[in-house]
Amino acid sequence: MNALASPGFRRAIRERLAPLCYHEGEVNRCPQCQNKGWHVGRVTAECSHCDHPLPLAQATITGAPAEQDAAHQ
Numbered sequence: 001m002n003a004l005a006s007p008g009f010r011r012a013i014r015e016r017l018a019p020l021c022y023h024e025g026e027v028n029r030c031p032q033c034q035n036k037g038w039h040v041g042r043v044t045a046e047c048s049h050c051d052h053p054l055p056l057a058q059a060t061i062t063g064a065p066a067e068q069d070a071a072h073q
């Protein structure tokens, strides 16, 4: 069971978090404090100033297809 694939989580991203994703290689400003420094993890990035978390844009895009490929083999 993948929590990232649940309908509720996808809806939450679409309605609230989609415009606020961390984009690797770009300047990402914290929505709370406008800080530009981040601690980047595997699926989220946390603001280095206030610890506000953002989902990684790449993780939400590339997560599902990789699992489908693994299931076919």
Ligand SMILES: [Zn+2]
Pocket (backbone or CB within 6 Å): 030, 031, 032, 033, 034, 035, 047, 048, 049, 050, 051, 052
């Ligand atoms: Zn912040």
